[in-house]
Amino acid sequence: MAQEQIILRWIETGRLRSRHHAAFAAILDDEERARARHFRFKEDEIMFTAAHALARCTLSEIDGRPPHSWTFRIGPYGKPAVVVAQDAPEIRFNLSHTKGLTIVAVAIGRDIGVDVEKITHPAPLEIADRYFTRQECDLLLRSAGRRRDAAFFSIWTLKEAYMKALSRGMDLPLDSFVVDLDPAHLARSDQDKTWERWQFWQDRIGASHIAALAVDWPDADALPISGRAVDPNELSSLCGAT
Numbered sequence: 001m002a003q004e005q006i007i008l009r010w011i012e013t014g015r016l017r018s019r020h021h022a023a024f025a026a027i028l029d030d031e032e033r034a035r036a037r038h039f040r041f042k043e044d045e046i047m048f049t050a051a052h053a054l055a056r057c058t059l060s061e062i063d064g065r066p067p068h069s070w071t072f073r074i075g076p077y078g079k080p081a082v083v084v085a086q087d088a089p090e091i092r093f094n095l096s097h098t099k100g101l102t103i104v105a106v107a108i109g110r111d112i113g114v115d116v117e118k119i120t121h122p123a124p125l126e127i128a129d130r131y132f133t134r135q136e137c138d139l140l141l142r143s144a145g146r147r148r149d150a151a152f153f154s155i156w157t158l159k160e161a162y163m164k165a166l167s168r169g170m171d172l173p174l175d176s177f178v179v180d181l182d183p184a185h186l187a188r189s190d191q192d193k194t195w196e197r198w199q200f201w202q203d204r205i206g207a208s209h210i211a212a213l214a215v216d217w218p219d220a221d222a223l224p225i226s227g228r229a230v231d232p233n234e235l236s237s238l239c240g241a242t
Contacts, residue, residue: 061106
């Protein structure tokens with residue numbers, strides 16, 4: 001992986017089979033497997049396991065380490081971080097999953113956050129009234145029908161990605177910063193005096209999902225993203241299954 005590159009990988013969880021789940025679980029550590037077993041529904045366990053296996057295999061694209069060898073620490077707001085040697089590059093990653101899709105983003109030396117959502121019709125617009133800023137609500141009102149639904153999920157995923165990049169999660173008030181669309185960018189942040197340094201990326205994945213990425217990237221150049229889908233069989237092979 002080049003120093004100035006962002007790796008983005010995703011997998012469609014609806015295509016997973018029991019043989020895939022077994023291969024993914026085999027490379028997780030004991031703590032991850034225990035967390036997976038605590039899910040009430042099997043679908044959620046499979047999605048969690050796939051997300052963490054995908055994260056490990058994506059990290060292994062950097063230096064060829066075996067996927068099972070990565071270790072992690074949990075930050076004060078619950079965001080996992082890679083444990084690296086003192087003289088090694090600071091690898092940062094984030095993951096997100098929703099019904100049907102899980103996605104992982106990796107960068108070196110850059111704060112990064114990613115979010116993915118399944119687009120539903122109608123969108124839960126009542127959430128916007130509670131959590132979006134006036135500017136964001138006005139943006140929604142300028143759209144209609146399914147365009148409004150799409151705009152809602154665009155705003156929501158961008159806000160989630162930014163909060164995750166800051167490692168604050170829901171501790172960060174959703175109305176303390178403003179995102180805008182066309183192009184996607186951060187218009188204001190009360191929490192960050194140097195908010196202009198952030199860059200966003202957003203795109204549809206398939207017919208029913210939208211993903212957003214927030215990266216601490218003050219460079220004027222566009223984000224150098226290497227993004228693609230990962231086939232379940234490919235991920236199983238990366239996990240060591242034959």
